[in-house]
Amino acid sequence: MTTEFIKNKITDSGLKFTHQRWVIYDALHQADSHPTADQVFEDIKSANPSISLGTVYKTLDSFVQTGLIQKFMDQNGVMRFDAIIDAHSHLYCKETHEIKDFRNEELEKIIHNFISGHKLKDFEVEEVSIVFKGRKK
């Protein structure tokens, strides 16, 4: 993922291109876990000593608003950010609080079929969140 590619991602979504936005997007994209705002901040602050945590929050949130990234709450009430935007599930480890992606087409298809076949008359489903909770071994 080149600097130019990231720059285009950001400008295409209608946001000004800034150093902070580049660094934050890059850090999130390279993270294999699903970092919190604070973890992103820790990742980048040694190389960017003047960056502020408030900016990390605000920037991540504008990325969410423009559809560049996703966010969701974890079991501890902390926001987690995800550079992957297409439908996928998560494995949550109750011990380490790590969250790993679980991509499985069959599961996505099963759920999609289930929703199509069970239209609820008083609720419009927009997205489905599936979290497998347990512990890694």
Next chain:
Amino acid sequence: MTTEFIKNKITDSGLKFTHQRWVIYDALHQADSHPTADQVFEDIKSANPSISLGTVYKTLDSFVQTGLIQKFMDQNGVMRFDAIIDAHSHLYCKETHEIKDFRNEELEKIIHNFISGHKLKDFEVEEVSIVFKGRKK
């Protein structure tokens, strides 16, 4: 659900029976939504003016510890409590933040089968959380 029945639930789980525990369990059980600790507190405080919010938190948590109730995080990072302990899914309204139960045996069976058929070698699944996010109409 009689007072005696609630009392037995509480004492059978190894907890002392107290007025606060009775009132809190009763309030949660009567709630059709999935109330927050603060909502439970609001529900009961006019009839129990000396009860404290800290007690509501602590009591709900000991109910969770003994398996009497469940709890989970909502999308806003607020704990929600659920008197229903068997497996079921939830509908989350993005507008009102209401959470409704969605009980569907077919879905539970589909998910159960999926897990049995896809044992992950480095992760032990203990529970599955399925939330349909959208809006009520």
Next chain:
DNA sequence: TTATCAAATAAGAATTATTCTTATTTAACA
């Protein structure tokens, strides 16, 4: 029934992830 004591509660302080406010800086564009 009454005394005992571990457990539960009330009150308020502390914690912490997140949001808000405001002065300063900067990217985009004319």
Next chain:
DNA sequence: TGTTAAATAAGAATAATTCTTATTTGATAA
């Protein structure tokens, strides 16, 4: 290169939850 709206840094404010401690209470046994 100057203008300006938007972005940022810094720190204060917020709010759900947890923690601390003094007081009260439920369960048990004398």
